[in-house]
Amino acid sequence: MNMDQLKRQAAARALEEVRDGMQLGLGTGSTAKHFVELLGERVAAGLNVIGVPTSEATRADAERCGVPLTTLDEIDHLDITVDGADEIDPELNLIKGGGGALLREKIVAAASDRMIVIADDTKWVPTLGRFPLPVEVIPFGLGATRRGIEKAFAECGVSGQMAVRRAKDGHVFVTDGGHWIVDAQLGRIADPASLAKALSAIPGVVEHGLFIGLASSAVLAGGEGIRVIERR
Ligand SMILES: O=C[C@H](O)[C@H](O)[C@H](O)COP(=O)(O)O
Structure with missing residues (x-):
């Protein structure tokens, strides 16, 4: 099958x-x-x-x-x-x-x-994180938002490359809500609940892909x- x-x-x-x-x-x-x-x-x-x-x-x-x-x-x-x-x-x-x-x-x-x-x-x-974690962000002030995300990652003991998602045509991918997505390659998220909370507290982060x-x-x-x- x-x-x-x-x-x-x-x-x-x-x-x-x-x-x-x-x-x-x-x-x-x-x-x-x-x-x-x-x-x-x-x-x-x-x-x-x-x-x-x-x-x-x-x-x-x-x-x-x-x-x-x-x-x-x-x-x-x-x-x-x-x-x-x-x-x-x-x-x-x-x-x-x-x-x-x-x-x-x-x-x-x-x-x-x-x-x-x-x-x-x-x-x-067994543990979340192999799939890149999508974080939906407001385009305005993206640099500051990315720094906030990196800080949240460090506080939660994870790290990895982040990239703004692009559509197949090479343009930035825009969500149904008009926002952008940053995908983070974290590898292993030991405490997804804490990371979810930390990401939700960042101005500029609209939502993230951790469903706890x-x-x-x-x-x-x-x-x-x-x-x-x-x-x-
Ligand atoms: O944004 C997309 C959704 O979260 C999907 O449910 C998820 O990506 C799984 O999609 P698929 O069933 O195509 O693997």
Whole structure:
């Protein structure tokens, strides 16, 4: 089974948790896209749900698949958010934002009763940090913000190269919110909760890709089948 089939399997398993009448957060990325497509099939067959997309890309996918959409201004909570991740550790802390959607993803996950993370099992790691940590920043004053980030890294015992993310065409990557992303190659983040707190305190940092205590469960699809891990 190839990687894409594994992602679809994880998405299908998460779909089993969806009930009629639910309000859903719709994640972003290649794995979450499978969930939106499968959800669209269920909606076409009569399932009544409404979704909040975490990116303009997901909005377009959901519209294409016929999933009704709303916003967090129109409803007061979400039952479940289903989203992918770039890394998942045994505490179900995550690195997200490889696709640049971390800000809306975190707002939507935080507004949800449950967050189910879906992934192929290569995303499972003993310690976060191999995947570059995305930090979403305001372009104004970037030099000062970068120095603040470096200081936070030093205080939390990590270090590594930082680079402003570029799109395939070479231009600076701009998020749906109009911000930039700095990717930090940290290698190993021993205390992700402390680093998350330190990064959140920096003026100029809009959000970062560490999702601490947000995921309720992870559905991991691998060669040997599907594993569902609940947060302890
Ligand atoms: O910004 C993107 C999101 O955080 C994605 O959920 C994450 O990058 C995982 O994406 P994929 O399912 O494509 O590996």
